[in-house]
Every structure is written in structure tokens, then in C-alpha cells.
Amino acid sequence: MEEYSTLEGTVHSIIFQNPDNGYTVLRLLTDEGEVVNTVGCLPCAAPGERMLLTGRMEVHPQHGEQFSVRDAERRMPAEEDEILSYLSSGAIKGVGPATAARMVERFGSETLDVIERAPEKLTQLKGVTSKRAMEIAQSFRSQMELRRLMEFLARFELPIVLAMLLEKRYGGTALDVLRENPYLLAGGTFGVEFSTADEIAISLGIPADSACRVEAAVLFELDHNADNGHVFLPREKLIDATARLLECGCEQVERALDDLMERCAVVQEQVANVTACYLRRLYDAERYAQRKIELLLSAAADQGGGVEELIGRIEEEQGISYAPAQRQAVELAARQGVLLLTGGPGTGKTTSVRGIVALFRRMGLDTVLAAPTGRAAKRMGELCGMEAQTIHRLLGMSFSESTGEVSFIKGEKEPLEADAVIVDEMSMVDLMLMAALLRALRPGCRLVMVGDPDQLSAVGAGNVFSDLIRSGRIATVALREIFRQAERSAIVRNAHAVNEGRLPALDNDQGDFFFLRRRDPVRTAATIVELVQTRLPEKMGVPVEQIQVLTPTHKGEAGTVNLNRVLQAALNPRRPDRRERSWGERLFREGDRIMQTKNDYDVVWEKPDGTVGTGMFNGDVGRIEQIDPSGEWLTVNFDDRLATYTADQLSEIDLAYAMTVHKAQGSEYRCVVLSAVNAAPALMVRGVLYTAITRARELLIVVGDEAAVGRMTENDRQQKRYSGLKWRLRGGERA
DNA sequence: ACCTGCAT
Numbered sequence: 001m002e003e004y005s006t007l008e009g010t011v012h013s014i015i016f017q018n019p020d021n022g023y024t025v026l027r028l029l030t031d032e033g034e035v036v037n038t039v040g041c042l043p044c045a046a047p048g049e050r051m052l053l054t055g056r057m058e059v060h061p062q063h064g065e066q067f068s069v070r071d072a073e074r075r076m077p078a079e080e081d082e083i084l085s086y087l088s089s090g091a092i093k094g095v096g097p098a099t100a101a102r103m104v105e106r107f108g109s110e111t112l113d114v115i116e117r118a119p120e121k122l123t124q125l126k127g128v129t130s131k132r133a134m135e136i137a138q139s140f141r142s143q144m145e146l147r148r149l150m151e152f153l154a155r156f157e158l159p160i161v162l163a164m165l166l167e168k169r170y171g172g173t174a175l176d177v178l179r180e181n182p183y184l185l186a187g188g189t190f191g192v193e194f195s196t197a198d199e200i201a202i203s204l205g206i207p208a209d210s211a212c213r214v215e216a217a218v219l220f221e222l223d224h225n226a227d228n229g230h231v232f233l234p235r236e237k238l239i240d241a242t243a244r245l246l247e248c249g250c251e252q253v254e255r256a257l258d259d260l261m262e263r264c265a266v267v268q269e270q271v272a273n274v275t276a277c278y279l280r281r282l283y284d285a286e287r288y289a290q291r292k293i294e295l296l297l298s299a300a301a302d303q304g305g306g307v308e309e310l311i312g313r314i315e316e317e318q319g320i321s322y323a324p325a326q327r328q329a330v331e332l333a334a335r336q337g338v339l340l341l342t343g344g345p346g347t348g349k350t351t352s353v354r355g356i357v358a359l360f361r362r363m364g365l366d367t368v369l370a371a372p373t374g375r376a377a378k379r380m381g382e383l384c385g386m387e388a389q390t391i392h393r394l395l396g397m398s399f400s401e402s403t404g405e406v407s408f409i410k411g412e413k414e415p416l417e418a419d420a421v422i423v424d425e426m427s428m429v430d431l432m433l434m435a436a437l438l439r440a441l442r443p444g445c446r447l448v449m450v451g452d453p454d455q456l457s458a459v460g461a462g463n464v465f466s467d468l469i470r471s472g473r474i475a476t477v478a479l480r481e482i483f484r485q486a487e488r489s490a491i492v493r494n495a496h497a498v499n500e501g502r503l504p505a506l507d508n509d510q511g512d513f514f515f516l517r518r519r520d521p522v523r524t525a526a527t528i529v530e531l532v533q534t535r536l537p538e539k540m541g542v543p544v545e546q547i548q549v550l551t552p553t554h555k556g557e558a559g560t561v562n563l564n565r566v567l568q569a570a571l572n573p574r575r576p577d578r579r580e581r582s583w584g585e586r587l588f589r590e591g592d593r594i595m596q597t598k599n600d601y602d603v604v605w606e607k608p609d610g611t612v613g614t615g616m617f618n619g620d621v622g623r624i625e626q627i628d629p630s631g632e633w634l635t636v637n638f639d640d641r642l643a644t645y646t647a648d649q650l651s652e653i654d655l656a657y658a659m660t661v662h663k664a665q666g667s668e669y670r671c672v673v674l675s676a677v678n679a680a681p682a683l684m685v686r687g688v689l690y691t692a693i694t695r696a697r698e699l700l701i702v703v704g705d706e707a708a709v710g711r712m713t714e715n716d717r718q719q720k721r722y723s724g725l726k727w728r729l730r731g732g733e734r735a
Numbered sequence: 736a737c738c739t740g741c742a743t
Contacts, residue, residue: 228737372741373741374740390740392740392741392742393742396742397741406742428740429740430740433740433741456738456739458739458740459739459741460739460740552737553737555737598741599740599741618741660738660739662738663738665739680737681736681737682738683737683738
């Protein structure tokens with residue numbers, strides 16, 4: 001489909017280069033004598049270097065025609081004039097135009113060899129001390145290391161950015177480390193397919209039955225399954241999957257597994273009737289979580305004396321009267337060390353949490369609010385009238401590029417000072433984060449966990465919230481009564497139906513829940529555009545800004561990428577008076593609906609009344625107000641706050657006419673249009689449908705195939721993650 | 736064969 005062309009020439013000059021990701025803008029002098037502006041990932045590109053590029057011509061709204069690189073074959077400068085322009089450009093630390101000229105005059109086309117292999121010869125030149133010669137050689141060598149790494153990766157068609165990541169992790173020795181063990185590319189940190197890593201290993205002559213290969217495969221399987229939410233794998237499944245991956249016998253895998261267990265990289269333990277194999281870090285986290293929760297439960301001092309009276313006063317003060325379950329929640333928070341509070345949208349979780357906050361304040365408890373995502377934390381803070389932060393920030397999390405390790409300042413050695421911690425959106429907390437939080441709680445600290453267990457689960461491994469609920473060991477208040485919506489709402493009824501595994505009613509006579517059958521994704525997309533552009537605003541009186549299109553996937557005709565393209569074209573078409581700015585594959589236009597895609601605590605915003613603040617959060621949706629003619633900045637209106645983005649922050653925003661159901665978790669809209677089409681099996685799950693339905697306050701239109709709706713309703717597989725926490729809390733082997 | 740969180 002995509003048409004690519006090639007371009008060959010010598011780098012004339014570098015206009016821009018980002019040393020972190022290799023993104024480069026340069027002028028290429030082609031063999032036809034033309035100068036072409038070229039952009040792409042070309043780390044340490046330098047003048048004089050020859051390139052054979054594959055890519056295509058594009059028109060940039062500000063910078064005009066340019067060649068966008070997809071693939072590059074590169075060769076170091078070889079001719080004297082190429083070497084001269086390379087060295088004169090400042091590409092090597094310690095070499096300027098004058099030294100460059102002297103070097104090339106003296107060593108000719110051998111110059112680069114001399115620098116790399118015999119730098120002591122450089123001292124023959126005027127003004128070059130041996131110290132400086134060594135520095136020059138060092139700078140050149142580290143560049144060559146990166147270039148060789150890139151070449152190596154390119155041979156296996158791996159993305160060039162990987163070179164930057166490997167260099168950050170292993171420095172100058174990255175290529176040696178990689179040659180030693182190519183399997184470190186597989187899975188997790190670098191995200192390379194096992195088969196690709198395996199192919200590299202084979203080409204390097206690593207034998208198929210070498211221990212390092214089989215062990216790597218076992219760890220890859222465990223890691224890969226952890227990505228899918230499993231805390232452990234049953235031994236037989238692990239062995240079977242690994243043997244299939246390697247096309248080898250089970251005995252070999254068993255031997256490797258034994259070795260890994262001996263080194264404690266893998267822990268095997270009986271969980272109920274399953275022989276469970278854990279990655280070490282997940283095992284430690286699960287055991288710690290169990291023990292610490294038990295400690296918190298036993299340390300709980302009932303401070304319930306006089307609680308009724310306190311609650312009465314809070315009701316008076318807040319001008320409300322609690323429903324029985326809400327009252328029970330507030331009361332139990334005072335009596336129990338650990339409390340679980342569950343409920344779907346509209347069941348009054350927030351009211352209860354505000355009550356608990358008020359109660360803790362009156363009890364003199366130093367209380368901290370936290371949530372697993374930035375936006376959930378922001379919302380929690382606003383609703384409770386006090387500061388809330390991400391759990392990660394609360395614990396002082398940091399991430400080291402060089403080791404790839406996550407660490408927390410707060411922990412057993414330096415615990416949080418709080419007497420009570422309240423966590424919202426618990427369904428999104430995974431096991432590793434839970435363990436990190438528990439490590440930072442002082443014994444006796446109260447812990448209140450709030451959430452909707454039917455929502456989409458955490459990204460990481462574990463089923464923490466539902467394990468805690470189903471363990472039966474922890475006081476739980478389930479809020480069921482729905483206050484927000486009338487019981488006759490089909491949205492609510494259908495949400496419940498889906499939750500119980502029954503098909504939602506798709507018969508269209510129910511006021512707020514409609515189904516439009518479109519078996520073909522192309523027609524699904526067309527119908528969605530028509531709904532959003534004309535039918536809903538004109539026939540149902542819903543303004544476009546109050547409609548959100550949701551879809552399970554990014555891919556395909558009815559995925560976010562295409563829907564955003566067609567919705568942008570329909571709702572905010574190109575106009576002479578609307579400026580545009582492109583960023584990579586994306587095109588932004590004044591008036592576009594966009595979304596912040598990562599927490600940024602530094603974005604500056606201003607309200608019309610002059611209030612100034614900072615911080616936008618992953619999932620915040622706004623509208624592009626103005627694009628600066630030079631393309632240096634743009635302003636976005638988020639709900640009355642006007643935020644200014646600089647060019648380098650553009651990677652943090654994306655079009656938001658359509659977004660994935662996952663992204664919408666935690667938000668609500670007056671009207672939701674859901675694209676219900678077949679997508680990858682992992683996405684055709686009940687939680688996706690339930691979450692999509694419950695995002696709609698007043699109106700929900702499902703467009704698509706009822707078979708897809710049926711598949712999602714039936715499939716509760718995502719709830720079934722291998723995890724031992726529930727079993728351990730129930731008493732484990734003692735039971 | 737695909738979705739996603741956080742951190743400097």
C-alpha cells in the first residue's frame with residue numbers, strides 16, 4: 001500500500017539532532033546534485049557520511065517538502081573530501097575545522113583508521129598533545145560503537161531506536177554484551193520477539209541446546225505471561241509452553257527450570273492444587289503483600305468509640321444523610337485497620353470516601369489520598385477537597401535508564417508518616433505496586449481501598465483488588481444502590497446484565513441505549529461519523545463536544561487511528577483560517593479535540609480569571625485553541641484552562657475524537673458511541689464492554705456487530721489470572 | 736498478536 005522511494009547521497013549538514021532518540025533533520029546532497037531536507041531516526045549522523053535511504057516525500061506545513069526516512073544503509077566517509085567535511089563539522093569532540101584540515105592533509109583517506117586504531121600518531125600534528133589525541137580517539141570510538149550496534153540491529157531488521165536504549169543500558173560494551181547473550185533482547189525491557197532474539201543467537205553460533213538459550217526461554221515465558229496479568233504459571237504449562245517455543249523436549253526445559261530455581265531466579269511453590277512457578281520479584285511481592293496485610297489486620301485498634309456521634313456531626317456539617325451502606329463504610333473505616341469499599345458508577349463511593357476523610361480528620365489521623373493514575377488522583381483530590389497524588393509519587397518512585405530498575409524512596413526503612421492511606425481506583429493497582437505501597441506503611445497505619453472490581457484490570461500482573469475481596473479476610477462494604485441514574489435506565493440494566501454474563505438487550509426500545517447493526521467495519525466507521533456529525537446533534541440534541549467515540553482497539557477501520565482521521569476530516573476539516581502542525585504521523589489543526597497521553601506536571605495553564613497553575617494528566621481532553629505560525633508552540637483549552645505546549649511536548653498529545661475503552665476508564669460522558677467490532681482476542685472481553693457502557697451518563701449508541709458484543713459478554717477470561725494472593729490470605733497450606 | 740500505568 002505505502003509507496004516508498006530511495007534516495008542516495010552524502011550528508012551535507014545537520015540541522016537538528018535529538019541525542020536521546022536519534023531523531024535527526026539533515027540536508028542530504030544527492031548524487032544528482034540536489035539538496036533534500038531529510039528527517040528520521042539517524043543517530044549520530046554527520047556531514048560527509050554516505051547514506052542510501054528508503055522512505056517517502058512528505059509536505060510539512062511549515063518546513064515544506066522533506067524526505068521521511070524509514071530505513072537507512074549508512075557508510076562512514078571514505079573519500080578525503082567526505083572525511084574532511086565529517087571532521088570539520090564538530091562531530092568529534094576536540095576536532096574543529098583547522099585540526100580536521102591538518103589531519104586529512106597528513107593521513108589522507110586513512111585518517112579515520114588512524115584516529116581509531118593508532119591515535120598516538122595524531123601527536124605528529126601541530127597542537128595535538130597525547131592527552132588530546134586520546135580524547136579524540138575516545139569520542140570517535142564511542143560513536144563507532146553505536147554505529148556498529150545500529151548496523152548489527154539493522155541486519156535483523158530491528159528498529160534503530162533500540163540501539164539508543166541498549167547504549168543507555170550497557171554503554172560502550174552494548175554490542176559485546178549483546179553478542180554474549182542476544183536473549184536479553186527478548187520480552188520485557190526491549191520488547192523483541194523471542195524468535196528474533198533466537199535468530200540472532202543462531203547466527204552467532206550459539207547452540208540450540210545451550211543452557212542460556214533454554215533458561216532465557218523459560219524466563220521469557222514467565223515474563224510474557226506476567227505481561228498478560230499472570231503472577232505465576234503452573235509448572236506443566238510453563239514447561240509445555242517453553243518446549244513448544246524452542247521446539248525441544250520437556251526434559252531439557254525441566255533441567256533449565258531446576259537451574260533457575262537453584263539460583264532463585266524462579267521460585268516454585270504449591271498454591272492450592274497447582275505447582276506454581278513464579279519470577280522471583282513476583283513471588284517476593286505476593287508473599288510480602290500477604291504478610292503485611294495480615295500484620296495490618298492484627299494491629300488494627302478499634303477506635304470506634306463515639307463514632308456514631310461523630311458521623312452524625314459530619315452529616316450535619318456536609319448537609320447530607322448517608323444511606324445505610326455508606327454509613328457502614330464510614331463506621332467500619334474507624335473500627336478496622338483495613339477496609340475494602342466496592343461499587344459501580346453512581347453508587348456513592350465518593351460520598352463515602354469524603355465521609356471517611358472527614359471522620360479521620362476528626363479522629364486526628366494524618367490521612368493521605370492516592371490513586372494508581374494521575375487523573376484518578378487529580379479527580380479524587382478535587383472531590384475530597386484535599387491533595388491526592390499517584391501512588392508512585394507518594395512513594396517517590398524513580399526509574400533508572402541504566403539498570404532498568406524501578407525503585408522507591410519510601411519503604412520499610414523510610415515509611416510514610418501517614419496514620420491512614422485511602423486509595424481510589426484500586427482495580428488498577430497491580431501486585432508490584434501494591435507490595436511497594438504496603439512496604440511503605442507503618443504497622444498500625446489504616447488502609448482503605450476503594451474501587452469497582454468489574455472494571456478493566458491493572459496493566460501489570462495480579463488481581464489484587466478482587467483477590468483481597470474474595471479472600472474474605474478483610475472487612476468489605478459493597479455499595480449497590482444506584483443514586484445517580486434511575487433504575488429504569490437501560491444503560492444501568494445492560495451494564496448489570498453484561499456483568500453477569502448476559503447479553504445486553506439490543507432491541508432499541510429503551511430510550512437511552514441503542515444498537516445499530518453494521519457487520520462491516522467500513523460501514524461501522526461511516527455510521528459513527530454520521531452519528532457524531534449530524535444525527536446526534538440534530539435529532540437528539542446532543543452537542544458534538546458531549547459525545548465521545550470509544551473503541552476497543554487502535555487498529556482497523558473502526559479503531560482509534562482511522563476513526564480519528566475520518567472524524568477529524570468530518571468535524572474539523574482543513575480550512576484556510578485554521579493553522580496546522582504535524583508531528584510524526586499525526587496532524588493537528590486548530591479546533592481539534594486532543595488528549596494528553598502522559599502525566600506532565602510542568603505544563604503551564606491559565607484560567608480566564610487569571611489563576612495560573614501547572615500539570616496536565618494522562619487522559620485529559622481538550623481543544624486546540626491556537627497554533628503559533630512558526631510552529632514553536634500551541635495552546636490547548638482544557639475545560640477553561642488554557643495550557644501552552646512547546647514543540648517538544650507535542651509527543652504528549654494525540655487526537656481524541658475517538659479513544660480506546662481502556663483510555664476512557666475513569667471518565668464519564670453524556671453520550672458515548674461505541675464501536676463494537678471484532679478485534680484482537682485479548683480485547684474481546686467482558687471488562688471492555690462493561691467499562692464502555694458505564695462511561696455513558698445519558699445516552700449510549702453501540703454500532704457494530706452483535707457477535708462482537710456477544711463475544712465480549714461471554715468472555716470473562718481476563719478475570720482469570722493466575723495469582724496466589726487470595727489463597728495465601730485464606731490461610732494457604734494451613735487451610 | 737493486543738490493550739495499558741508510572742517515573743526523571
